[in-house]
Every structure is written in C-alpha cells, then in structure tokens.
Amino acid sequence: MPAVSIESILEKRIHLLDDIYELHFKLVNPAELSFRAGQFVNIRVEDGNPKILFRSYSIMSPPAEKTVIKTCIKLIPTGRATPWLTTIAEGTPVKMMGPLGMFKFNETSEKNTIFIATGTGITPLICMIEDQLEKGNTRPIHLLWGFRYEQDIFYTELLESIAEKYPNFTYAITLSRPEESWPGEKGRVTEWIEHNLFQPENTQVYICGVGNMVLDTAALCEKMGMPKEDVHFERYD
Ligand SMILES: Cc1cc2nc3c(=O)[nH]c(=O)nc-3n(C[C@H](O)[C@H](O)[C@H](O)COP(=O)(O)OP(=O)(O)OC[C@H]3O[C@@H](n4cnc5c(N)ncnc54)[C@H](O)[C@@H]3O)c2cc1C
Known part of the structure; x- marks a missing residue:
C-alpha cells in the first residue's frame, strides 16, 4: 500500500x-x-x-x-x-x-519469536504481537521489555490480558536500575539475551527503541548465532 x-x-x-x-x-x-x-x-x-x-x-x-x-x-x-x-x-x-516503513513480521518463518523493546519501542511490537496472535500464530512468542526503573513501567494490564488469552505469548520486564525488592528480571536487555537465547538458529528477533540498545542487541543476537535475516529492528533515532 x-x-x-x-x-x-x-x-x-x-x-x-x-x-x-x-x-x-x-x-x-x-x-x-x-x-x-x-x-x-x-x-x-x-x-x-x-x-x-x-x-x-x-x-x-x-x-x-x-x-x-x-x-x-x-x-x-x-x-x-x-x-x-x-x-x-x-x-x-x-x-x-x-x-x-519496512519493519515487518516474516510470516513465512517457522521459528520462535522474541520481541525486544525499551520504553515506547513497544508501540509497533504490540501491533505485530496482536496481529500475529489474532492470525493464529501458535509458535512461542516472547516479549522482553526493558526500563530503567519500576515506576517507568506501563501497559502491564494490556500485556496480562494478551498473555491470558494466548498461552503461546509470554513476556518479561527487565529493569536496569531495580530496587532490591523488584521480583522480575534485572539488567539490560542485552544481558537477558546473553543468558536466555538458547536456540539462536531457531529464533527470529524484532527489536525497537532508542539509542545504542537497538544496534547492540542486534549485533549480540548475530554474534550468538542468529542468521542476519532473522534479526529485524527499528530505531527511533
Ligand atoms: C520509524 C520511527 C518510529 C517512531 N515511533 C515512535 C513512537 O511510536 N513513539 C515515540 O514516542 N517516538 C517514536 N519515534 C520518535 C519520534 O519520531 C520523535 O523523534 C520523538 O517523539 C521526539 O520528537 P520531538 O520533536 O518531541 O523531540 P526531538 O527534538 O526530535 O527529540 C529529542 C531527542 O529525544 C530522543 N528521543 C526521541 N524519541 C524518543 C523516545 N521515544 N524515547 C526516548 N527518547 C527519545 C532522541 O534522542 C532525540 O534526539 C519514532 C521514530 C522513528 C524514526
């Protein structure tokens, strides 16, 4: 169009x-x-x-x-x-x-999907996630969303409702500057990838946000074995 x-x-x-x-x-x-x-x-x-x-x-x-x-x-x-x-x-x-824009979901892929955002980088990812789930994508779809502080978090009710409706959708929030009491993931999104990307050859990733995070995360995914064509990103700056 x-x-x-x-x-x-x-x-x-x-x-x-x-x-x-x-x-x-x-x-x-x-x-x-x-x-x-x-x-x-x-x-x-x-x-x-x-x-x-x-x-x-x-x-x-x-x-x-x-x-x-x-x-x-x-x-x-x-x-x-x-x-x-x-x-x-x-x-x-x-x-x-x-x-x-050319940031689009590869609907021919048979691979698992990880979506990664920081802050308002979530915007196109919510669109893609809901679109895929509504179209019947039943493969594992995981969203990792990074913030600095707990008080920065929003849209948790929206994500909860999607996760309740679609069992193949999971999400995690990671804080780079958490309080001791924070029960979720801690550290930058790149640290999460280092510890949780177990099947790079069977995973596609979609990354969106501001700053170095986008390119650093994309480079890390490739370094860990993800083919370049499975690493998709949109930068806000
Ligand atoms: C393809 C694309 C899609 C975008 N989609 C969104 C979106 O859905 N929501 C959104 O908020 N922004 C989005 N942006 C960023 C948006 O276009 C503007 O740059 C932003 O809203 C700031 O505009 P401004 O004129 O108020 O400030 P500017 O003077 O243009 O911005 C000042 C600085 O703020 C920083 N910045 C820009 N956007 C953000 C942000 N979202 N979070 C933190 N820092 C930021 C940049 O480093 C920039 O240099 C997108 C950018 C691109 C290229």
Missing part, C-alpha cells in the same frame, strides 16, 4: 504515566487505511513554528482496525513534536503521511 496524505483528528489522548501518552487519531480522509503491522506514520507538527516538521510515530493499533491510528509517545520536553502532541485539544485536526 503506497503512502498517502491523511487528514485525521486527535480523537483521544490517554495520559498513561508522567511522560507517556497514548494517542488515538480518527481518520477523516481517507476514512480507512490499510497498513502492515510494524509500519509508522509521519505526523506534521503544526505548532506555529514556520519551519515545517514531520515526526515519525509507529502504529500500535492492529491492521484490522482501519478507521483509527493509535500510537504511544514519550514526551521529550525539549523537543517540538511531543510537546505539541501532548497539549493540543482533543478534536484538533492532524495531518500525516503513511503508511511507511
């Missing part, structure tokens, strides 16, 4: 956590959009600054939901796009281009 200009309205903004927001854009023209799980849209920032700016946001809602685009964003107070997106009123018209 080629990218098109999209007119939408910000229908709803949910404040999930201090600096994390879920945004729902209702499509106006076209009224429906076909896209593949993992793709993103480029949103036009109309904050009054004469310098035109587009910023990319991954689509979290599943491809089956064609009339709305949902995404999850982190507010960067020093940025331009996120201060605008987190303060405009619900009902504001928002222009975007999409769908864009």
